[in-house]
Amino acid sequence: MVEQKLAELKARLLEVDNINAAASVLSWDQSTYMPPGGAQARARQLATLQQLSHQKFTDPAIGRLLDDLQAYAESLPYDHDDAALIRVTRREYERATKIPQDLVAALSAHISQSYAAWVEARPANDWARMVPLLEKTVELSRRIADCFPGYEHPMDPLIEWADPGMTVATIRPLFAKLRDNLVPLVEAITAHPPADDSCxxxxxxxxxxxxxxxxxxxxxxxxxxxxxxxxxxxxxxxxxxxxxxxxxxxxxxxxxxxxxxxxxxxxxxxxxxxxxxxxxxxxxxxxxxxxxxxxxxxxxxxxxxxxxxxxxxxxxxxxxATFPEQLGDVSLDTFYRAINKVQRSLIRTDADEVTYNLHVLIRFDLEAQLLEGSLAVKDLRDAWNARYESDLGITPPDDAHGVLQDVHWFGGVVGGAFQGYTLGNIMSAxxxxxxxxxxxxxxxxxxxxxxxxxxxxxxxxxxxxxxxxLPLELIERATGKPLDIADYIAYLRRKYGELYPEAVKA
Amino acid sequence: MVEQKLAELKARLLEVDNINAAASVLSWDQSTYMPPGGAQARARQLATLQQLSHQKFTDPAIGRLLDDLQAYAESLPYDHDDAALIRVTRREYERATKIPQDLVAALSAHISQSYAAWVEARPANDWARMVPLLEKTVELSRRIADCFPGYEHPMDPLIEWADPGMTVATIRPLFAKLRDNLVPLVEAITAHPPADDSCxxxxxxxxxxxxxxxxxxxxxxxxxxxxxxxxxxxxxxxxxxxxxxxxxxxxxxxxxxxxxxxxxxxxxxxxxxxxxxxxxxxxxxxxxxxxxxxxxxxxxxxxxxxxxxxxxxxxxxxxxATFPEQLGDVSLDTFYRAINKVQRSLIRTDADEVTYNLHVLIRFDLEAQLLEGSLAVKDLRDAWNARYESDLGITPPDDAHGVLQDVHWFGGVVGGAFQGYTLGNIMSAxxxxxxxxxxxxxxxxxxxxxxxxxxxxxxxxxxxxxxxxLPLELIERATGKPLDIADYIAYLRRKYGELYPEAVKA
Structure with a gap:
């Protein structure tokens, strides 16, 4: 009975996986080899696969199977594979079924519009054009959060998608401590001449x-x-x-x-x-x-x-040996300093290891405020620039190098898409x-x-x-202790202390 | 009313097209860039897409839409786009719905087995291994033909899939005339020394x-x-x-x-x-x-x-100019003769323009006899070799160069897969x-x-x-006359008459 239901669940999940994998192949092809003429049809091909996948995964039969298997799951140890399968599938099933289809459709239509506008607005530094669109995105993001009542912070359900088990309340203290450490570290290092990376x-x-x-x-x-x-x-x-x-x-x-x-x-x-x-x-x-x-x-x-x-x-x-003409005259020390150059910069994706997280922290704080309602979209650009000045000591000369630089807020919901970068850095150490x-x-x-x-x-x-x-469980199992910034900060101080002994005391 | 039903039909067909196109992208990737480790999952991904496409296309709703639109189609001129859409969709819908799912499944399972065996049997010249498998394929092919009662020849429904509107009765006379012309032409040309294609x-x-x-x-x-x-x-x-x-x-x-x-x-x-x-x-x-x-x-x-x-x-x-070292000393005449070299050969896919169709005609005749029951699978190899001797004056030294050479009979139904090659040559001229x-x-x-x-x-x-x-309609509209071999034979005689004036009289 249980065996048969589990087999049926797996068969249904495999079908969904096959459709999702097909969509991934189409996306890969779109980014790698597809000729320009294929773009229009590719959009509808992907839309059909995504729709089929959603239909198949949100089939009430899957909900019934999960219900029927719940007692079995609860009878198993937490780390049993079947228990995990049922638990994780239920988490994703609820996420997929709790948002009404008309809200999904409204979001999808709006995001297409917002993304298309952003592609033009970013190079044109046209922040004003994006304000009403982003206001709508924030509103829709809040409505999506509201599909998961009981949250403490409206960003929590959005974080849950990307980093399950984590919330604003668990992340904020980590990020605050991190900022307290990083801001002075960046100040100290950048007070000295930057490494020469001309090689x-x-x-x-x-x-x-x-x-x-x-x-x-x-x-x-x-x-x-x-x-x-x-x-x-x-x-x-x-x-x-x-x-x-x-x-x-x-x-x-x-x-x-x-x-x-x-x-x-x-x-x-x-x-x-x-x-x-x-x-x-x-x-x-x-x-x-x-x-x-x-x-x-x-x-x-x-x-x-x-x-x-x-x-x-x-x-x-x-x-x-691979590049004798280019690197024959460059010492290991010079090369090592070059690939670890630290500098205050405006663009997150170009940032070095030390400053990178400051970019992320700014975005995390601002999107939380947007969702809370404590920051209005029309004030976002000023808030952004003020934070770059206070945290990185540098002010964007224009919005393409400022608030418009990342696709995330203009090509998806607001909230949940940035914290993973910095959590990843913390975890890595x-x-x-x-x-x-x-x-x-x-x-x-x-x-x-x-x-x-x-x-x-x-x-x-x-x-x-x-x-x-869950990520916090996994980290604790793997490392024997709860997630904390201590190892990451120690790693940065040790590494950059060696590179900049005058600036960083161990 | 008609407009709405037509729109619904097109929307359903577009969904099927999107799924089919996705399957095609997966096939393309499989043949071009997929790493070996992807093969196993790719098979199930493709199977899911094919199943979804079949389900969507054979949905009774499509049958009802076609029925509802039939009067509209009949009210239109034959060459009206809507009439053609309804006509061609109905043809494909009937083909897709008339074969029972258990027969489709039985064929699919058998063909997988047959193909896997052929991959090994061909290099091993193991004809005996393929006999019982091919017997089963012939039987299943006949059962598929029987899903379309009213045929004159059991190969007709299988030809209809690939070359709609054509039958054994329409093709045989064309092919017989072609053979009567080609056999002496090949004999005459190959009585002279072959062109030197060493360049x-x-x-x-x-x-x-x-x-x-x-x-x-x-x-x-x-x-x-x-x-x-x-x-x-x-x-x-x-x-x-x-x-x-x-x-x-x-x-x-x-x-x-x-x-x-x-x-x-x-x-x-x-x-x-x-x-x-x-x-x-x-x-x-x-x-x-x-x-x-x-x-x-x-x-x-x-x-x-x-x-x-x-x-x-x-x-x-x-x-x-592209290959000065390779072709600088080769005259246009030598090169032209080299790319048009004629020789009696055993392998269809390597054959030249003149002999190619003889390979196809042999296969067409033999598969028709297999389906009629006038030739037993166990006698196929001898029949094959006899025809190569009589038509091409050459006997296969082994079955890899003979009856086992082509994938068609071992990786699909028997019947309908070969005539298109020669019809294409005839039409081309x-x-x-x-x-x-x-x-x-x-x-x-x-x-x-x-x-x-x-x-x-x-x-x-x-x-x-x-x-x-339909192909015969299209040819007659485009060329102003029914399909015939005259232009093709004239083309061959003119071209090869210039190349071999001693052998071919105009």
């Missing part, structure tokens, strides 16, 4: 950039039999099945770090998805635990490994430390270009679990 | 092959804004929408003709699909009229244009002649590398109509 801006032929990057991620353990790398305007990772997890990157011939670190970043996301337990294939468990945990893995491989001194002690001679505590040889192995111990520990403690645990 | 087997770097081929098809009018060319093991054309019609090819560095002529061939298919009337987008009318008409366009551009003397009078100097009769400047334009008059005539008379007309 990164020589001419680096694309094919050799690609070759080097793929060599590194192959060493990380990214399995090219179950993935591939292509070029897109905006890099991303996308999964069609555990056996097919692809990444994309972009190269600039005059910026070595652009392509390389985006390859390492996306490979980090992909390592997570490639190493989820095969038993979860085709179910909602075969995903990352949250935006934050996902980002922790992209940042761990990009920054804690890929921008670390031990890593480059191994790889820098190889990089020099705590997770990396736990791995090193378990295997103190890891830094030396990295110095040898060996990553297996690290990747195996991550697979065992993070990757294989997929979406089974 | 095609020097080393041709792939990137320059690709560049040259794409330059030619761009001149043909293939629109790269609405398509692209990628590499696959087996070349094909695939359409996701009128705005996205892709082709694939394969290159051999030691065989210039392989990649080049497969590019021209697939571009011919693609020109057809790219030039269907946009009003038909998303409906069953946005397809070619039949296998045969489709093949007529691939062969027209590949052979009547691409292997013609005027074409190479223009392009050969460009080809020599009749259509090309009609174009030249309308615009006698066409050969001279080809000699200048100009194809617009030809392509425009084809668009006006063939392409834009999509699947609106």
């Amino acid at each position: 990164l801006h020589r001419t680096y032929p694309e094919d050799r950039q690609r070759e080097f990057g793929e060599r590194v991620i192959r060493a990380f353990g990214y399995d090219f039999n179950r993935g591939r790398q292509d070029k897109t305007a905006h890099p991303f990772m996308i999964k069609f099945s555990i056996g097919d997890v692809r990444i994309t990157t972009r190269f600039k011939e005059n910026d070595l770090s652009e392509g390389l670190f985006s390859t390492l970043h996306e490979a980090g996301h992909a390592l997570y998805e490639q190493n989820v337990d095969w038993a979860y294939e085709g179910t909602p468990l075969a995903n990352g635990a949250s935006s934050g945990v996902h980002e922790s893995q992209s940042r761990l491989w990009e920054n804690l490994v890929g921008r670390s001194r031990p890593f480059w002690e191994h790889y820098y001679p190889h990089l020099q 705590q997770i990396f430390n736990a791995a090193v505590n378990a295997h103190p040889s890891i830094p030396d192995e990295i110095r040898q270009g060996q990553f297996e111990t690290l990747r195996t520990w991550l697979t065992e403690n993070i990757y294989r679990h997929g979406a089974k645990f | 095609l087997h020097r080393t041709y770097p792939e990137d320059r092959q690709r560049e040259f081929g794409e330059r030619v098809i761009r001149a043909f009018g293939y629109d790269f804004n609405r398509g692209r060319q990628d590499k696959t093991a087996h070349p094909f054309m695939i359409k996701f929408s009128i705005g996205d019609v892709r082709i694939t090819t394969r290159f051999k560095e030691n065989d210039l003709s392989e990649g080049l002529f497969s590019t021209l061939h697939e571009a011919g298919h693609a020109l057809y699909e790219q030039n269907v009337d946009w009003a038909y987008e998303g409906t069953p009318l946005a397809n070619g009229a039949s296998s045969g008409v489709h093949e007529s366009q691939s062969r027209l551009w590949e052979n009547l244009v691409g292997r013609s003397r005027p074409f190479w009078e223009h392009y050969y100097p460009h080809l020599q 009749q259509i090309f002649n009609a174009a030249v009769n309308a615009h006698p400047s066409i050969p001279d334009e080809i000699r200048q590398g100009q194809f617009e008059t030809l392509r425009t005539w084809l668009t006006e008379n063939i392409y834009r109509h999509g699947a609106k007309f």
Whole structure:
């Protein structure tokens, strides 16, 4: 009885997974190889698949199966696979069924309009054009939050989608402590002359950039039999099945770090998805635990490994051999300082490791205020500029470099889309430390270009679990303690203390 | 009322088209870029889409809409777009609904098994292994034919799928006349020493092959804004929408003709699909009229244009400039003879223009006999070998070069899959002649590398109509006379009479 219902649930979820995967293939193709003439039909093809997926997943039969299986789930240990499947499916089912279809349609239509306007308004610095559109987006975002009554803060239901189990109340104290640490750190470092990164801006032929990057991620353990790398305007990772997890990157011939670190970043996301337990294939468990945990893995491989001194002690001679004309006269020390240059900057996506989170914190605070109603959209630009002045000591010269820079608020709901970036950074250090505590040889192995111990520990403690645990549960299980900023701050102070001994006292 | 029902029909057909297009994108990806690890999940993703498409298209609501619209359709002229839409949709709807689901499932399961066995049996020359499997395929093929009672020959319903409106009775006389002409022509030509094609087997770097081929098809009018060319093991054309019609090819560095002529061939298919009337987008009318008409366009551009003397009078100097080391010392005459070499051969897909149809005729006759019951599967190999001896004067040394060579009978139903190749060749000459009769400047334009008059005539008379007309109707409308082999035979005799004046009297 239970067995049969579980089998039926899995069969229905597999059908939804097949449709979602098909939509992902169409999206991937749209970003990689589709000719311009395919765009119009691709939009309707994707819309049909999304509609079918929604219909199939919100079928009341799934709700009944979940109800029928609830007693069974409750009879199992929390970490039993079936219990997790039923729990996570129910969470997603409720999210999918609680928003009325007319609200979904209204949001979707409005967002199309807002996005199309933003594409023009950003280069034109036309903030005034976006104000009424963003007001409507905030209103619709609140109405969506209201579909999940009982929240403490109107952003909580939106955060729940991306980082389940987390709320404004759990995130704010973390972020406040982080800001208290970061603002003076940035001030201290940027009081000194910035690193010279001109060596990164020589001419680096694309094919050799690609070759080097793929060599590194192959060493990380990214399995090219179950993935591939292509070029897109905006890099991303996308999964069609555990056996097919692809990444994309972009190269600039005059910026070595652009392509390389985006390859390492996306490979980090992909390592997570490639190493989820095969038993979860085709179910909602075969995903990352949250935006934050996902980002922790992209940042761990990009920054804690890929921008670390031990890593480059191994790889820098190889990089020099790949680019002898460009780097033959550049010392490891100069190169290492270049890839870890810290500067006050206006654009989040270009920001370095130290300043990056300040960009995120500003957005998180402002979107929370918009949803609370304590900040009006018409005052958002001034609030944005004031925060850049107070937190980063720099004022945007125009809105393209300010409030209009990110797509998130103009191409989706307001709320829930930013906190994951910084949660990921915080988690990355705590997770990396736990791995090193378990295997103190890891830094030396990295110095040898060996990553297996690290990747195996991550697979065992993070990757294989997929979406089974809530992010805070997963972190505590993996690291033995609740999520906290201490490891992350210690990591930054140690690393940048070595780079800027005059500025950062240990 | 009619308007509303027509709109509902189109909306339902568009949804089906969106699902089918998505499945096509997944197939394209599977053949081009998918990593090996993606194969298992891709099979279930495709199966889900095919099932959804079938469910949506066979929805009784579509049958009711067609019934409700029948009087309207009958009130319209035959060539009215709405009449054609209703007529063609009904034809496909009946085909899709008349085969019971359990028979579809039984066939699908059996074909998977047969195909998997054939993949091993062909290289092993294991005909005995395939006999019982093919017996079952023949039986299932007959049962499928029986779902469409009233046929004259059991192969007719299977031919109808690919070449609607045609039957064994209409095709046999054409093919018999063709054989009577081809067998002596092949004998006469092959009594003389074959052309020397060693110039095609020097080393041709792939990137320059690709560049040259794409330059030619761009001149043909293939629109790269609405398509692209990628590499696959087996070349094909695939359409996701009128705005996205892709082709694939394969290159051999030691065989210039392989990649080049497969590019021209697939571009011919693609020109057809790219030039269907946009009003038909998303409906069953946005397809070619039949296998045969489709093949007529691939062969027209590949052979009547691409292997013609005027074409190479223009392009050969460009080809020599592209490959100066390989072709600098080869005259146009030598090259032209090389690409039109005639020889008795065993493998259909490698056959030249003159012998090709003999391969097809053998298959057509044998599969008709299998379905009639006048030939037993266990006797098929002997019958095959006897026909190769009598028609081509050559006996297969083994079954991989004989009865096991083609996938068709082992990866699908028996019947209906071969006649289109030869119908296409016959049509190609009749259509090309009609174009030249309308615009006698066409050969001279080809000699200048100009194809617009030809392509425009084809668009006006063939392409834009999509699947609106039955193939025989379309041919008669376009050429002013019923389909006949006369133009095709005249074309072969003229062309090969010039190449082998001693062998072929005009």
